[in-house]
Amino acid sequence: MAQMTYRQALHDTLREELLRNENVFLLGEEIGNFEGSYKITAGLLKEFGPRRVVDTPICENGFVGMATGAAMLGLHPIVEIMTINFIIPAMDEIVNHAAKIYYMFGGQCPIPMVIRTPGGGGQQLAATHSQNLEVWFAHVPGLKVVAPSTPADARGMLRTAVSDPNPVIFLENLALYNVKGEVPDGDYTVPFGQAKVTKEGKDLTVISYSRMAAVALDVAQRMEQENQLSIEVVDLCSLRPLDKTTILNSVKKTNRAIVFEEDWRTYGIGAEIAATVQEEAFDDLDAPVKRVASIEVPLPYSKSLERAALTGAKHLEDAIHSLAPRRRR
Amino acid sequence: MDTKSEQQTDAQGTASAREQAQTPIPKGEDRETLLKYYHQMVLIRRFEEKTVEMYQKARIGGYCHLNLGEEATVVGFCAALEPEDYVYTNYREHGYAIGRGISPEAVMAELFGKETGCSHGRGGSMHLFDINRHFMGGYAIVGGQIPLATGAAFAVAYRGSPEVVVCQMGEGTTNGGPFYESVNLAKIYHLPIIYFVVNNLYGMGLRVEQGSAVSEIYRKACAFDMASWRVDGTDVLAVRDAIQRAAALAREQHEPSLVEAISFRFRGHSVVDPDRYRNPEEVKAGRAAHEPIAAFAARLKAAGISDDVGLQQIGEQVEQEVEQAVQFAEQSPDPALETLLDHIYASADVSSGGN
Numbered sequence: 280m281a282q283m284t285y286r287q288a289l290h291d292t293l294r295e296e297l298l299r300n301e302n303v304f305l306l307g308e309e310i311g312n313f314e315g316s317y318k319i320t321a322g323l324l325k326e327f328g329p330r331r332v333v334d335t336p337i338c339e340n341g342f343v344g345m346a347t348g349a350a351m352l353g354l355h356p357i358v359e360i361m362t363i364n365f366i367i368p369a370m371d372e373i374v375n376h377a378a379k380i381y382y383m384f385g386g387q388c389p390i391p392m393v394i395r396t397p398g399g400g401g402q403q404l405a406a407t408h409s410q411n412l413e414v415w416f417a418h419v420p421g422l423k424v425v426a427p428s429t430p431a432d433a434r435g436m437l438r439t440a441v442s443d444p445n446p447v448i449f450l451e452n453l454a455l456y457n458v459k460g461e462v463p464d465g466d467y468t469v470p471f472g473q474a475k476v477t478k479e480g481k482d483l484t485v486i487s488y489s490r491m492a493a494v495a496l497d498v499a500q501r502m503e504q505e506n507q508l509s510i511e512v513v514d515l516c517s518l519r520p521l522d523k524t525t526i527l528n529s530v531k532k533t534n535r536a537i538v539f540e541e542d543w544r545t546y547g548i549g550a551e552i553a554a555t556v557q558e559e560a561f562d563d564l565d566a567p568v569k570r571v572a573s574i575e576v577p578l579p580y581s582k583s584l585e586r587a588a589l590t591g592a593k594h595l596e597d598a599i600h601s602l603a604p605r606r607r608r
Numbered sequence: 609m610d611t612k613s614e615q616q617t618d619a620q621g622t623a624s625a626r627e628q629a630q631t632p633i634p635k636g637e638d639r640e641t642l643l644k645y646y647h648q649m650v651l652i653r654r655f656e657e658k659t660v661e662m663y664q665k666a667r668i669g670g671y672c673h674l675n676l677g678e679e680a681t682v683v684g685f686c687a688a689l690e691p692e693d694y695v696y697t698n699y700r701e702h703g704y705a706i707g708r709g710i711s712p713e714a715v716m717a718e719l720f721g722k723e724t725g726c727s728h729g730r731g732g733s734m735h736l737f738d739i740n741r742h743f744m745g746g747y748a749i750v751g752g753q754i755p756l757a758t759g760a761a762f763a764v765a766y767r768g769s770p771e772v773v774v775c776q777m778g779e780g781t782t783n784g785g786p787f788y789e790s791v792n793l794a795k796i797y798h799l800p801i802i803y804f805v806v807n808n809l810y811g812m813g814l815r816v817e818q819g820s821a822v823s824e825i826y827r828k829a830c831a832f833d834m835a836s837w838r839v840d841g842t843d844v845l846a847v848r849d850a851i852q853r854a855a856a857l858a859r860e861q862h863e864p865s866l867v868e869a870i871s872f873r874f875r876g877h878s879v880v881d882p883d884r885y886r887n888p889e890e891v892k893a894g895r896a897a898h899e900p901i902a903a904f905a906a907r908l909k910a911a912g913i914s915d916d917v918g919l920q921q922i923g924e925q926v927e928q929e930v931e932q933a934v935q936f937a938e939q940s941p942d943p944a945l946e947t948l949l950d951h952i953y954a955s956a957d958v959s960s961g962g963n
Contacts, residue, residue: 347759371752
């Protein structure tokens, strides 16, 4: 067990996977000479050379498709997309090819591949560089989508991703890279499709993932300390496959749920979870499921406007207060 | 010879089958091999004609694109490759699948959507696949196969193994981003791949000159300082030789290249396309000028390799093979409904495809 940042956890895990498996190689823009736009791959080119750490030109569809083709022949590429915004040109290779090849050809050719990419706003990068597009991928059968919120989960889920014979979208978040936490060493893995109850509570459940799961945990802990409310926090960890059981068990216990997400509300992760809860735990609900999400606008540059558009701790607190049982309000 | 910047044309696209028919078969060609090429060409012709019939009887659904008129292109291409080489194609690929050794039964069964099809009925006409024959798929998103094939070549280079990857596409595909991105990647990483462009002069209904600023597709390779050749796609031996040259470059020098074959589509873009955008006179003249089977038959006879009786016998044998394929497809079971959700995800114990 060691204290380290989310960035360091990713870096160390990539290094271990390169050491462990000759079929693993890294590719992406600026991951070698430049050592990574966010320095996740710092030092790896020097250690492993250009065969294992491949700098690509700026052509996302080309190199994501190339990685998919290499996976068809049994290599295990780990692709870095500089930010999730730049994944859009590669949608054809991801959605039409990587996600379909195993099924469409009758189970003859798996695609063992990881695509790592950070999402999220709040860095004053404006509309085209601040998006949360995970739901686009979570919609597609054939892909797996995971979104770890802590350094430990980043390590454990990246290791699981590299042992999975399917295309995995591994969602990071720019604002998480410097977050520190305890990270187990050795053969530590975190399975896909299992949500975590990161804090137990009895008044209501907050369901979240990625950076907002970390924010939710902070808010819940503070409210507990201030003896306001007992909040249960469910960190989804995986968006596809989705762990419905953990969500439903929590809602059946607290009878109230908020989904807290950084993406846009309409057709978002919250919509899916609210639908699931009303379909499968309707009688356990004391109130409609609430969604706390970002304002539906192309994210503006201006700091004040950006702040006004993004969701955060304050929005969650307000929602908790409005949804909590009357006796505790 | 500086192969890096070599771009050569052996054909102007107007080379007529009549001229070809008068070209003697070079000395040293093996008789059995030549007859095998002829057999394959006739097999693809009859298979595709039967496919039209089965489509009209509603045994086959969806989109369905044929290799009619492209038989020499297909057979010459397949003849140049080793069994271990990897082939990626577009959606006009029935002939390529057969040429690479997938049985006509398994191809016809796939068109019928049967469990015994080469993609187990999940893919259909546009998505034929056979991992054991390194037939790595027909792909129906135009250009989608090009980055994938480039990645397969990346894997071959990564492992240092001797295979070559060949990526077939139509001329219309060379106007899109996936082509340019992939060719650039192949060149900077020195990948053993051949980009094989079948130029049948039309992308659906758009003439090559209307869609492509440079309509001699092989010349596009110069933007990447990459070797390229243009050949007459109605001459099976010319296509074979061009692919062999390109394969040697890939195997021995680890360099990508491009081969353009000038071909002619005998029918519309797909089975249901009435082909109204082409002048009937143009189609009639094109068919006559680009009839690959008759031209090759004339050469075989002129060289004394076969005669009318011998070629007739091949035709009868093919007739039986195609009938058997249809019977097999008709008698095969549909996929079981309880398998609907199989193969969405591979399980951890699945071994990798290309190994």
